[in-house]
Amino acid sequence: MHELSIVASVVDAVTESLGEYPGARVVEVRLRVGALAAVVEDSLQFCWGIATEETEMKGARLVVTAIPVTVHCAACGTDGELESLQSFTCPRCGEPAADVRSGRELEIEAVEIEEDSGASGVSGAGGASAKVSG
Amino acid sequence: MTTRIVELRQGILKKNDELARELRERFEAAGVLVLNLVSSPGTGKTALLERTLRELRGRGKRVAALVGDLETDNDARRLAASGAPVRQINTHGICHLEAEMVGKHLDGWEKQGLGTRDEGTETQRSEAEGCVRIEELDFLFIENVGNLVCPSSYDLGERVRVALLSVTEGEDKPLKYPTLFNSVDAAVITKMDIAEAVGFEREAAHRNIRAIRPDIRIFETSAKTGAGMKEWLGFLEELQR
Numbered sequence: 196m197h198e199l200s201i202v203a204s205v206v207d208a209v210t211e212s213l214g215e216y217p218g219a220r221v222v223e224v225r226l227r228v229g230a231l232a233a234v235v236e237d238s239l240q241f242c243w244g245i246a247t248e249e250t251e252m253k254g255a256r257l258v259v260t261a262i263p264v265t266v267h268c269a270a271c272g273t274d275g276e277l278e279s280l281q282s283f284t285c286p287r288c289g290e291p292a293a294d295v296r297s298g299r300e301l302e303i304e305a306v307e308i309e310e311d312s313g314a315s316g317v318s319g320a321g322g323a324s325a326k327v328s329g
Numbered sequence: 330m331t332t333r334i335v336e337l338r339q340g341i342l343k344k345n346d347e348l349a350r351e352l353r354e355r356f357e358a359a360g361v362l363v364l365n366l367v368s369s370p371g372t373g374k375t376a377l378l379e380r381t382l383r384e385l386r387g388r389g390k391r392v393a394a395l396v397g398d399l400e401t402d403n404d405a406r407r408l409a410a411s412g413a414p415v416r417q418i419n420t421h422g423i424c425h426l427e428a429e430m431v432g433k434h435l436d437g438w439e440k441q442g443l444g445t446r447d448e449g450t451e452t453q454r455s456e457a458e459g460c461v462r463i464e465e466l467d468f469l470f471i472e473n474v475g476n477l478v479c480p481s482s483y484d485l486g487e488r489v490r491v492a493l494l495s496v497t498e499g500e501d502k503p504l505k506y507p508t509l510f511n512s513v514d515a516a517v518i519t520k521m522d523i524a525e526a527v528g529f530e531r532e533a534a535h536r537n538i539r540a541i542r543p544d545i546r547i548f549e550t551s552a553k554t555g556a557g558m559k560e561w562l563g564f565l566e567e568l569q570r
Contacts, residue, residue, distance in 0.1 A: 197479040233508040280507040291543030
């Protein structure tokens with residue numbers, strides 16, 4: 196099982212990206228995990244508690260959005276969601292479909308943070324990789 | 330208290346993926362074809378590789394191998410007997426190889442010369458004298474840690490990923506581990522010499538592999554008798570061209 200190293204990478208990436216929000220408290224971390232990513236949510240949740248225990252992220256929620264596998268069918272030209280991981284066939288016409296268009300995602304989508312209202316860092320926030328909303 | 334959402338949209342394994350991309354560019358520039366062999370423990374990765382290294386060398390190819398295991402350098406010793414330069418990567422508990430581990434061992438090779446070892450003992454000998462660099466290789470095989478789950482997430486910069494499945498493991502292995510079998514470019518069914526004795530159902534195995542990866546090439550080999558090696562080696566040479 197490699198969920199612990201996956202979660203450790205999440206903690207590192209979140210810590211790094213929040214450098215520009217000093218004093219912010221992490222409330223929630225949102226992941227997108229494809230059905231082909233070879234990662235199990237229960238195991239992620241279990242490891243999340245361990246990996247964040249000694250960090251400023253302790254107590255933060257981990258929210259995992261499961262991304263289904265979609266394939267492009269060369270035979271009928273459509274994209275469709277796979278009904279089962281046991282058979283990579285076009286859900287529309289039943290032909291074998293090897294062209295996977297989604298389902299391998301293993302991404303950090305967003306982080307919800309709380310800041311003291313008076314905290315600075317609002318102007319100029321949002322570096323090259325971070326866009327702020329809400 | 331103000332709440333805000335910071336959108337990150339970044340790959341969790343971004344660092345590994347970036348490293349793997351750099352490795353892939355380096356391998357391409359060096360003209361070396363890199364393969365990543367994955368399977369469960371005991372499928373026969375090392376046995377297939379022993380024979381593959383030996384036979385490719387017999388065909389005048391310049392080959393080397395990196396072999397990943399949690400502990401011991403037993404596999405590297407076995408492989409080194411083929412005469413090819415071999416290095417062991419011990420992951421010390423980590424259940425898969427990562428791009429960084431591969432990258433580190435390539436640098437070591439270039440400095441120390443192929444066939445030498447990190448620490449002390451005189452195992453993994455090869456005929457290679459002095460400094461052999463990856464630019465001088467035709468093939469580099471990476472034998473991953475025996476595991477059908479985790480290696481599928483980690484790009485090592487290889488050009489071709491190959492899954493191995495032995496006749497004793499059950500024909501439905503690909504259905505049980507679709508994430509891995511879907512990520513590979515070719516499959517090798519190993520231990521064909523005992524297929525009959527264990528009641529191996531060939532059609533079912535092929536059907537299950539293709540259910541998960543429809544366009545895949547499938548080979549059947551016996552590292553013991555040499556059956557099927559001709560097709561497998563032919564495939565490797567075809568990739569190299």
